[in-house]
Amino acid sequence: MNTSTVIAATCLLFSFSPFTATFAADPVNGRALSRQCTVCHGKTGVANDPEVPNLAGQSAFYLEKSMKDYRSGVREDRRMTLMAANLTDDQIKDIAAWYASFKIEVTVPEQE
């Protein structure tokens, strides 16, 4: 019997998240803005380069926090510091909403 556990992580729309409740994010604008991210993070939000993290299905809260941390210098990376520098709070919210809306599926490997 195949006991591998398949977890379908269905990401609820960001707009219902308590973390982004103040202003509704606009994932359509986020999609447009994300074109500049795909060169590294991939069109599907899954990166090919092992140094680059996947963004697909990540929580909007975490995506937003990471981008703001790069922008403020709390978190440093030569590529991301540059990318985040010109993004406004609203743009960050929109991009976070876009990547958070991706549906991902996780298969946990069987354990002996």
Ligand code: HEC
């Ligand atoms: C030139 C390549 C490049 C581009 C373009 C790029 N990124 Fe990144 N991104 C990276 C790398 C490399 C990291 C990992 C950096 C580190 O180690 O902190 C990263 C990390 C991140 C993280 C943190 C993820 C985590 O799991 O901690 C977020 C969020 C992120 N990028 C969002 C974006 C967004 C949104 C854009 C487009 C506006 C973008 N990136 C454009 C290379 C890139």
